[in-house]
Amino acid sequence: MTTTSTPLVAPPAAGQTRRGLPRWIVAAGIVAVGIGVLTLTTTLTGQVQLTSRGTTQAAVLLLLPILLAGLGGLWSERSGIINIGLEGMMILGTWGAAWAGYQWGPWAAVIGGTIFGALGGLLHAIATVTFNVNHIVSGVAITLLGMGVTKYLSTLLFFPVSHNPRQSPHVEGFQTFSVQPLADWLAQLESQQRVLLSDIAGILGGLVSGLTPLVIVAFALVPISYFVLWRTRFGLRLRSCGENPVAAESLGVNVFRYKYAAVIISGGLAGLGGAALTLNPGQLGYLEGQTGGRGYIGLAAMIFGNWRPGGLLAGSALFGYVDGVQLRAGGEAVHALLYGTSILALIIAVLWVARRRWMPALFALGAGAVVYGVYMVIPEVPREFASYAPQLVTLLVLAVASQRLRPPAAIGVEYRRGEGD
Template structure:
């Protein structure tokens, strides 16, 4: 019989179990502080105040919203196991629906119509991929083409008699904006003092609390709501199980088809909301052909950058929206200053990699920093033809960096037939 010694040391707990993980919200705060520090330093060293101005932050928020909503749509669909390349087409349907609804019933009717039209696009994608097992990529491309064609046909049929132009709608109402007046005035005063760090943070925060629309608040609120529903409820657990292992989910009594339909319908509705943000926010005011300009694809890239999680997706959408907003508010010189900021960030990453003795990664980061610095040093301004594609370049660079740590749902895009586990 084995002796039990009460004073004996307990079994060693593995290091991975003893180590406490930093909460996601804390990592997000640390990243935000780091980004503000890099932008502040770049703004000071280059003399380009646009990097952290209130106007840049306001523009970035407005441009990040359609990307954020499209990315959330992709998140819901792919967590259910359905790849949704058709986000662009659903957004296009949402832009037309938003203009049509707002013209006849005001901004809230426009938002509802946009959600409905986007969800109809999602329904078509679900019927093709879930019911008939059409390849998800093929179906998504078809939805994109169909959305473009349907919006063009409806615009010619309904909007041309009203506006005289088949490519755009008549002007429609947009959402009012609101500001936290006392806080905004205080932050504006700090920004005007031009104090390194303090004024930069004040300018960025001021842009996020002034001239904010209800749709912006709804979109940002949908990020924690999506997390809570998908990760903290029975509905979300079942939906995610369909994207990880649908056969096992079916064996536990989950109606896999139903949850996949839910995921894709919600995805389409969110993409439609993204289209509505292009029409119903300040600077929109109506439907315009090719209004989405590839934002559905950038939303998909933001979702991948965020590793199929809402918090990371928010960071990706903010990055792409900021890059696009910066080129609008500051032009080529501001984009060059952003490259300088990227050099500073890469320098920090190289130091971290050297401390970790990851020599190859450090060498790659050093080479990338050298190339970006050469571009900054060799140019006084970027060619005007390249500036509109700033967000697209950022998309490619970010996806190249993020590709090393991706963890998509295991059954994402895989065909599923009811009864496979029998």
């Protein structure tokens, strides 16, 4: 009897897609399409704020807490621990940063926020790793605990100074700087109002001006996280705990130790995101409720990025940009984004047609038509709705990205030492 063997197909190399294209080329193509759509939208609608330097600067500052919270979720969930307590750890970070920053300056605020967030991560690790508490229950408890603890501490320590139990005294922030002479040259090019060139100059100008050391640290943590998690022995063992902890233990990996390390680092990164909110030039201090659900949005950005740092950065940039647009220009600019969204949907439909995927193409075309219809019917998005644009984008992005997600295999699974015996 003859048997037929199935040929082995080698998996795509690291850094490549299934079609063999390097990931950086795919990413560069997506960025180019996005800039092209924004430029076309700016030209046709006259909303120059969509690509202005000020909007980009605001987007960078607003994406920092989302990016750092998402990185925290990445570290935790790659080890197999679901962390929806990121919001609570970020709240702890805002208070810790304000308390330390008020006394010793901005770098102390960074350290204080990180430590307080890490303490929240430690509590989550004790509950989920040692006592096998349900991860969702523990995360909700951490968030509620963070809200209660910071409220109590603010009344105890901030009220005598600020005379407001919901707000800290003013905290000293970092000095901003720009990359010169590039920033001045881009500002000059933007002021000339040339199609495409001025739009690109405005976007790039916002990326190289008005920077702080915390911006540099946050963006540097993206490649650092990738290198540690995907290019070191420590990262390989940590990710193995999230894929198959029993197999990892059988190979001598101390699963408990790696899960503890991952969740504590996760809390520290979320706390650093809280410090970014405290040190935001527009706030410079603790304010009750200032996180505004950014911990959850960071979690959504991580899911959108398919549990990888590069995709997480893209998701954070998207949410930060939408938030920056609505804060800088309000409902009119958000209304213009509807026009850009309909153009993007048309491009996606064409790409699906090129791949002979008729149903996704029809869906994208229909969605674009609906968005364009909304754009034509309403003259301006009401400010009350515009302020919730980041949350609405979060829901839409998760709905679209849900079909291609690949979470760690053992995420959320309760693990007890010696289960493989």
